[in-house]
Structure formats: C-alpha cells, structure tokens
Amino acid sequence: MKKYSIILIAAIAVAMAGFYSCDKKTDDPDNPNIPGDGSPNNPFKVVTVIDLKRVGTGEEGPGGFKWNRDKFYKQIRDIDLKGEANWTPIGSSASFFTGTYDGGGYTISNLTITGNEDERGLFGSLKGKASNIRLNHVNISGKSDVGCVAGKLRESAIIEHCSVSNIEIYASGYAGGIAGGASINSIVDACIVNNGTIAIGRTSVMDDCAGGIVGNSSATIKNCYASVNVDGRTRIGGIAGYSNSSIQYCYVTGNVNSVGGSIGGILGESGSNCKIQNCVALVRNIAKQNAGYLFLNFPTIGRITSYSDKITLNSNYASIDISMTASGDYIPLETYATTSGCHGESISSTEYNSAGWWKNTAGFPDSEWMFDDGKLPRLKGFDGLTQNPTIN
Numbered sequence: 001m002k003k004y005s006i007i008l009i010a011a012i013a014v015a016m017a018g019f020y021s022c023d024k025k026t027d028d029p030d031n032p033n034i035p036g037d038g039s040p041n042n043p044f045k046v047v048t049v050i051d052l053k054r055v056g057t058g059e060e061g062p063g064g065f066k067w068n069r070d071k072f073y074k075q076i077r078d079i080d081l082k083g084e085a086n087w088t089p090i091g092s093s094a095s096f097f098t099g100t101y102d103g104g105g106y107t108i109s110n111l112t113i114t115g116n117e118d119e120r121g122l123f124g125s126l127k128g129k130a131s132n133i134r135l136n137h138v139n140i141s142g143k144s145d146v147g148c149v150a151g152k153l154r155e156s157a158i159i160e161h162c163s164v165s166n167i168e169i170y171a172s173g174y175a176g177g178i179a180g181g182a183s184i185n186s187i188v189d190a191c192i193v194n195n196g197t198i199a200i201g202r203t204s205v206m207d208d209c210a211g212g213i214v215g216n217s218s219a220t221i222k223n224c225y226a227s228v229n230v231d232g233r234t235r236i237g238g239i240a241g242y243s244n245s246s247i248q249y250c251y252v253t254g255n256v257n258s259v260g261g262s263i264g265g266i267l268g269e270s271g272s273n274c275k276i277q278n279c280v281a282l283v284r285n286i287a288k289q290n291a292g293y294l295f296l297n298f299p300t301i302g303r304i305t306s307y308s309d310k311i312t313l314n315s316n317y318a319s320i321d322i323s324m325t326a327s328g329d330y331i332p333l334e335t336y337a338t339t340s341g342c343h344g345e346s347i348s349s350t351e352y353n354s355a356g357w358w359k360n361t362a363g364f365p366d367s368e369w370m371f372d373d374g375k376l377p378r379l380k381g382f383d384g385l386t387q388n389p390t391i392n
Helices: 002-023 049-054 357-360
Strands: 044-046 074-075 100-102 108-113 123-128 129-131 135-140 148-155 157-159 163-171 174-176 179-182 186-191 192-200 209-211 214-217 220-232 235-237 239-242 246-252 256-258 262-263 267-270 276-279 285-288 312-314 318-320 321-327 345-348
Touching: 044 049, 129 163, 163 174, 174 239, 192 209, 209 220, 209 267, 220 235, 220 239, 235 256, 239 246, 256 262, 256 267
Parallel strands: 044 074, 074 100, 100 129, 108 135, 123 148, 129 157, 135 163, 148 179, 157 186, 163 192, 174 209, 179 214, 186 220, 192 220, 209 235, 214 239, 220 246, 220 256, 235 262, 239 267, 246 276, 256 285, 276 312, 285 321, 318 345
Antiparallel strands: 174 179, 174 214, 209 214, 209 239, 235 239, 235 267, 262 267
16 A cells, blocks of 8 residues: 555656646746746746836846847736836837837737937837737827837838827827838838827927828838828828838828928828828828918829829829818819829729728738728737727
C-alpha cells in the first residue's frame, strides 16, 4: 500500500508541474500574469493606466525589463484615462516611438491633452506601427501636428485598423482625426473617424491643414471613412487637408467648412504626386466664407478636391445633393465646369444605398469592406465595434 501511495503522489506531482508550466507559458501574449519581454512573440502587456504611461519611456516594468520605445506592446484590457487631466504623448520629436503597439481591439477612453505644443496625440511622434487601437471620447488641443492616434507620422510609420469616436480636436497648424501630419512612405490603412469636430484656429497665420483622417499628408491613405465635421482656414478636406500621395477607397459623410484657401469633400489641396481614386464624397455642405471664388480662373472649391493641374483623379463620386457655397451664396456646379474631375461623378441616394454599387462601380474591395443594401459600407476587422455611419 505504501508503494502505491508513493507512486500516486509522484504522479500527482508530475501532473501539477505540467499544469504549472502551461499556466506560466512564457509567450502567451494575452496572459496578464506574464510580464513579457518586449519581443514580437512575447510583447509587454498593457493592462492598466500605469502600463500605458510606461510605454516607450525606458522605465523598468514587471519582470525587470525596460519598456523602451523600440519594443513590442499589446493592450489586453480596456483602459480609462479619466483621471489623467493632461496626457503625455508617447514619443516626441526628440525620441520617436519606433516600436509596435497592438491595441488588441480594446478601448482607450477619455484621452485629454491640453496646451499649445506640437505633436499631440496618444502618440506624439510615431515611426513604428500602431494597430487595432480604439479611442473613445478624445479632446485634444495643440499647436501643430495634432491627431487622435498620433500627432506626427514619421517616414515609413504605419497606422492600421484604428478607430476614434466622439472627438474634439483643435489646433493652429496641422490637425487630423487619425494623425495631424504624415511623412513620406507612411501608411494609414483601414481607419475610422466618427462623430465630432476637427478645427483649425481661423485667425491662425500658420500654413494650416485639417482633414478627417490626416491634416498634412504624404502618406498613403486607403480604406478609411470619416464622419466628422472639419472646419478651418486654408486647406480643408474631409479626408486630408493637403496630400502629396494617394487616397483610395475612402468616403466622407461629415461637413467641410473654411474661411479661405482650398477646400474639398475629400481633399483640400494637392501636391504634384497626389492621386485620388475610388473615393466618394457624401457630405451635405462644402462652404467657404470668403468672397474670392476663383484663383487663376480655376476653382478652389470642389466636391472631391480643389483644382490642381497635376493631380490624378480616377473613379471618384459625389452625392448630387451636396451644397457648395461661398460667402453664403450657392455655387452652381456648372460654374466650375472643368476637365479636371475635381467634382467627381454625380450619384444619387439610390446608388450609394446599394451594396452592388459600392462593389461594382465604386470598386471598394470586399476583402476590406462589408456591404448591405440601405447601409453605408463598414470596415472589416472591427469585431464588437458598432459601425453605423450616416450622412451628417
């Protein structure tokens, strides 16, 4: 009997050891009890406000590892920043965040930043990758390069599958719903901006840009939609204020307003390398409040973009019900008859409420988008997020 007891005890010990080793698996990215080492397969776990504030600072975290700005991070819980009156952005112009942050589809709520500094956002200066971040209730004021996810995207930075909702952004320079400014070869892909206002100070003397997704962009912007109001001074657009790169498979439902300069439903003003294709403007109003309608005999207001003789425009569409005004006067579309395509092809509500129209005519890829008759397209990859874009 004693012999059998010893054998039984040994068997139980082996089983418990196996269970313990499984529980302590060192590469489980979703186990909050495992600190992680910042590697791709074992990222640092962001669970609390304290964890989020430590990201990229170089401070020592659980397990004795330093949370440097070039490491891998994964958020595994919702985080409420209500107690943080003035968030310090992750990364700055002096020390870019070059790592990878995966928000895991969890929400960061009540992000607040006050003051008049440059590069304001959850990330101040991003040269790495941020994905799967969901921000809700965001209030940011700053000088230039102001955005919800990042103030400034540095060269080759990536933001993808991020959403921001219920936002108030105010700046005197560049401002956008996802990023304020974006450098060459950066990418903004599959992002949503919903409900709120992005505004540039109307008395600003700065070279300003405001857009629903990016303010001043040299990034590739694709598969995004914005349903916010954009208001500013010189270069104002529903997706980007200024772009010197490409915008594709994007649509806008918020209103766009300015007191001067270039304004458009998708883009305010373009650079020589800009391309807009497969984009749809569904705004109700595009308005300028100055008296100068024309510049060099070409429009500085358009349903898709203001005029540029160098921009490439293909397969873009705009609601036939869009109202364009300047200084309170309605502007007939034929006033700006041009071969530039800055107004896009007119479409009716019957067309943009058809799933088939978005797939077959607008050409939106069903690998990225979900379509249903009677609804505007929604993006895939946002499980648990209610998407119900409507025309403002």
